[in-house]
Amino acid sequence: MAxxxxxxxxxxxISEAQTLLEAVPDLDIVxxxxxxxxxxxxxxxxxxxxxGILLMLSDKCDEELVQTAGESLKVIASFSVGxxxxxxxxxxxxxxxxxxxxxxxxxxxxxLSVMLILMAQRRGGEAIAKVVKGEWPxxxxxxxxxxxxxxxxxxxxxxxxxxIGQATLKRLLPFGxxxxxxxxxKPGKPVNEDHFGLLKEGTIPIEVAKDWRHxxxxxxxxxxxxxxxxxxxxxxxxxxxxEMKKLAVLVNIARGPVVDTDAxxxxxxxxxxxxxxxxxxxxxPNIAADHPILNQPRCVLVPHIGSATIExxxxxxxxSVKNLLAGLNGEAMVNEVRL
Amino acid sequence: MAxxxxxxxxxxxISEAQTLLEAVPDLDIVxxxxxxxxxxxxxxxxxxxxxGILLMLSDKCDEELVQTAGESLKVIASFSVGxxxxxxxxxxxxxxxxxxxxxxxxxxxxxLSVMLILMAQRRGGEAIAKVVKGEWPxxxxxxxxxxxxxxxxxxxxxxxxxxIGQATLKRLLPFGxxxxxxxxxKPGKPVNEDHFGLLKEGTIPIEVAKDWRHxxxxxxxxxxxxxxxxxxxxxxxxxxxxEMKKLAVLVNIARGPVVDTDAxxxxxxxxxxxxxxxxxxxxxPNIAADHPILNQPRCVLVPHIGSATIExxxxxxxxSVKNLLAGLNGEAMVNEVRL
Numbered sequence: 001m002a003x004x005x006x007x008x009x010x011x012x013x014i015s016e017a018q019t020l021l022e023a024v025p026d027l028d029i030v031x032x033x034x035x036x037x038x039x040x041x042x043x044x045x046x047x048x049x050x051x052g053i054l055l056m057l058s059d060k061c062d063e064e065l066v067q068t069a070g071e072s073l074k075v076i077a078s079f080s081v082g083x084x085x086x087x088x089x090x091x092x093x094x095x096x097x098x099x100x101x102x103x104x105x106x107x108x109x110x111x112l113s114v115m116l117i118l119m120a121q122r123r124g125g126e127a128i129a130k131v132v133k134g135e136w137p138x139x140x141x142x143x144x145x146x147x148x149x150x151x152x153x154x155x156x157x158x159x160x161x162x163x164i165g166q167a168t169l170k171r172l173l174p175f176g177x178x179x180x181x182x183x184x185x186k187p188g189k190p191v192n193e194d195h196f197g198l199l200k201e202g203t204i205p206i207e208v209a210k211d212w213r214h215x216x217x218x219x220x221x222x223x224x225x226x227x228x229x230x231x232x233x234x235x236x237x238x239x240x241x242x243e244m245k246k247l248a249v250l251v252n253i254a255r256g257p258v259v260d261t262d263a264x265x266x267x268x269x270x271x272x273x274x275x276x277x278x279x280x281x282x283x284x285p286n287i288a289a290d291h292p293i294l295n296q297p298r299c300v301l302v303p304h305i306g307s308a309t310i311e312x313x314x315x316x317x318x319x320s321v322k323n324l325l326a327g328l329n330g331e332a333m334v335n336e337v338r339l
Numbered sequence: 340m341a342x343x344x345x346x347x348x349x350x351x352x353i354s355e356a357q358t359l360l361e362a363v364p365d366l367d368i369v370x371x372x373x374x375x376x377x378x379x380x381x382x383x384x385x386x387x388x389x390x391g392i393l394l395m396l397s398d399k400c401d402e403e404l405v406q407t408a409g410e411s412l413k414v415i416a417s418f419s420v421g422x423x424x425x426x427x428x429x430x431x432x433x434x435x436x437x438x439x440x441x442x443x444x445x446x447x448x449x450x451l452s453v454m455l456i457l458m459a460q461r462r463g464g465e466a467i468a469k470v471v472k473g474e475w476p477x478x479x480x481x482x483x484x485x486x487x488x489x490x491x492x493x494x495x496x497x498x499x500x501x502x503i504g505q506a507t508l509k510r511l512l513p514f515g516x517x518x519x520x521x522x523x524x525k526p527g528k529p530v531n532e533d534h535f536g537l538l539k540e541g542t543i544p545i546e547v548a549k550d551w552r553h554x555x556x557x558x559x560x561x562x563x564x565x566x567x568x569x570x571x572x573x574x575x576x577x578x579x580x581x582e583m584k585k586l587a588v589l590v591n592i593a594r595g596p597v598v599d600t601d602a603x604x605x606x607x608x609x610x611x612x613x614x615x616x617x618x619x620x621x622x623x624p625n626i627a628a629d630h631p632i633l634n635q636p637r638c639v640l641v642p643h644i645g646s647a648t649i650e651x652x653x654x655x656x657x658x659s660v661k662n663l664l665a666g667l668n669g670e671a672m673v674n675e676v677r678l
Contacts, residue, residue: 014482036479058480079482107491111514112461118454119463122648127641128464134628136642140375141397143353143418143652150648152446170513175450247649289473302466303475309461309489310586313482 004028005051005328006072010038010059011079017317024325044068052077052324061086066094075327079320081105081307083337092339099323099333104315105307110167112306113253116277117221120249121148123275125300149220149247149274152176157209157219159183159235160226160254166195168223173203180206181215185226216243221251228255236260241267249275253306256280261293268296275299279306343367344390344667345411349377349398350418356656363664383407391416391663400425405433414666418659420444420646422676431678438662438672443654444646449506451645452592455616456560459588460487462614464639488559488586488613491515496548496558498522498574499565499593505534507562512542519545520554524565555582560590567594575599580606588614592645595621600632607635614638618645
């Protein structure tokens with residue numbers, strides 16, 4: 001009879017994933033019992049002798065954890081898109097495999113990106129706030145009351161034009177946009193992958209921007225969708241805003257530090273741009289109620305809910321379990337990090 | 340030399356429309372001088388001897404006004420989609436023509452309808468409120484934190500499937516919806532007009548619902564886009580909600596009284612539906628800060644901003660001026676009400 005594998009799971013999983021895990025024979029499952037994140041001391045205590053650990057962004061996977069688990073450890077399955085919380089070297093030197101779940105959130109993030117564009121243009125945050133404060137009865141109608149720019153006829157600029165950017169474009173086409181400008185990590189270079197055949201179809205012009213200035217100057221909607229790196233940190237700064245159109249909006253669905261928050265607040269104060277929609281921001285989640293961005297009626301900020309759909313999170317959970325089992329059995333993972 | 344026509348305009352118009360009006364020779368323009376709505380006494384005082392009156396939803400066009408203007412009056416040009424503020428009989432008996440501006444807002448309303456669907460599914464109002472209250476730092480990540488249903492795979496139910504409904508559908512297709520159910524004013528009957536060729540294309544099934552119950556039962560997204568009439572008042576009521584799916588959302592971009600607000604509040608309280616997005620509501624704009632709908636975190640309410648884009652309002656203003664001039668000159672209007 002095969003020896004029982006011990007696996008440590010740092011969360012209660014969503015039903016389908018939990019069922020998949022529990023159906024595996026000869027598995028000794030040690031699972032964090034309550035709703036919130038697992039305590040570090042609990043994780044270290046139970047890691048001893050584990051063959052696999054399924055963990056979250058909130059669980060640090062470092063030298064200490066790997067050493068504590070000991071020689072039995074074969075796989076870390078992370079329920080996450082990024083793997084910043086994992087010490088890759090600690091795994092690599094011991095031949096431990098690392099699985100993650102980067103691919104299933106394209107739809108959810110692209111959907112949210114359209115929501116944020118519309119909210120920035122149509123003053124969604126401001127509109128809700130006025131109603132909630134009881135101001136609606138005192139808003140006399142006038143032709144330009146609560147108006148914003150319309151999508152139809154827009155030039156849309158994508159800073160970073162990967163799968164999520166292209167999925168967003170696909171959704172924007174029937175709104176009647178006119179033209180796309182995009183930039184990649186290599187300035188002036190076209191993208192390698194045409195994920196949905198949009199570049200080939202060419203129903204509207206889709207052009208590589210000469211540089212960020214070109215994109216900032218000509219776009220009515222700027223969508224930040226690039227990875228964070230030393231060269232993209234504060235790519236959208238005071239100079240960028242000063243080149244933008246007064247009726248343009250900025251949307252960030254990527255990583256907070258790509259946009260200089262102080263510069264955004266100043267640009268909104270000066271009326272250099274019309275509005276903004278942010279799913280991410282520098283120093284998140286530490287945004288206190290008195291943060292200056294929250295005083296900007298034309299800026300909408302949501303708490304990093306890009307991938308927050310039931311379907312996506314269920315798929316991420318199921319894929320983490322599959323990665324965990326593949327690691328135990330020496331099979332191919334759904335998505336594995338090459339260490 | 341032709342006699343000068345006197346025209347009364349109850350608002351300051353947007354620049355292009357104002358320019359168009361002022362360019363007309365031999366016109367005696369009397370225009371309300373300030374930003375807000377015109378006073379009734381001002382309107383009655385200046386109406387005397389007018390050939391045309393360009394007015395807004397907020398200006399009542401009744402027997403008194405028409406009588407005061409006298410026999411010179413040839414045209415009322417209303418800057419509005421509806422004409423509830425106009426006494427049609429008073430105009431008809433005197434052979435006065437009535438212009439209005441119903442067609443140019445399709446894009447603006449369809450755009451807003453997509454925004455409200457996304458906000459209802461992705462908990463947009465709740466998400467913003469949490470951040471504004473400074474709760475983000477205290478929201479520990481968990482797999483189902485702030486999740487909502489995803490559009491992909493949805494059945495979308497349209498109560499009323501005219502131009503705006505079809506324009507909304509056009510926008511929803513690339514989000515990956517699976518199927519459409521719709522109802523018209525004649526139960527079980529298909530629509531007459533295929534405004535954008537979507538029914539002919541048939542990329543997904545688009546079916547007439549057997550009745551409202553069929554539509555309520557099978558839709559993941561219900562969009563209210565029908566006219567208000569005795570038969571549609573409170574069409575969406577407690578019974579309707581009780582048939583809906585627990586993860587479904589309701590969006591109203593038509594007229595408030597089609598949805599029974601008390602029943603909506605109860606349905607949200609009981610968890611009969613997932614969320615709602617409203618551009619209109621019964622008794623608007625008299626929604627005080629203590630209105631029960633504003634206590635529903637899963638309901639987003641914006642202050643009737645469906646047509647509130649700069650482009651649409653400019654086009655409405657320009658069309659009203661064109662209708663006014665057409666009425667003076669006995670020419671065809673852009674849109675005229677058959678009295």
